[in-house]
Amino acid sequence: MAKPTVYGIPQSTYVRTVRLLLEEAGIEYDLKPVDIFNGETQSPEYLAKNPFGKVPTVEVEGETLYETSAITDYLNTALANNKFSLPTPMLQARMRQIMAIIDSYFYEPAVKAIVIQRLIHYSCR
Ligand SMILES: N[C@@H](CCC(=O)N[C@@H](CS)C(=O)NCC(=O)O)C(=O)O
Structure with a gap:
């Protein structure tokens, strides 16, 4: 399985939620910085991934997911064997x-x- 990619900055509480799950489940991932304080979330490239211009966005299994609860549901079920259920x-x-x-x-x-x-x-x- 390819490593999931998490887009966002470490300071974001929502990005932390996703990273905590990945870390606790022992799932390797890449973190790609997207700075919410300098307008990067409003770039056409980022809006193509997440039309709401928020972090986090996660690329996993060839799909792009946004909204933290949807991301964590997917990661928990598909990759973490329901460890957090x-x-x-x-x-x-x-x-x-x-x-x-x-x-x-x-x-x-x-x-x-x-x-x-x-x-x-x-x-x-
Ligand atoms: N409903 C979103 C909220 C995410 C969110 O609000 N992220 C903040 C950072 S903690 C953000 O991207 N803020 C940038 C902005 O509002 O321009 C989720 O659950 O992922």
């Missing part, structure tokens, strides 16, 4: 519930308002 449907649903809460309600205020404004922009002044 939980033993009951209810526990699995609870895990998905927490992931959805973070995506829908936590990321925006926590990362965009605090991490980017207070840590990244401030420290770059």
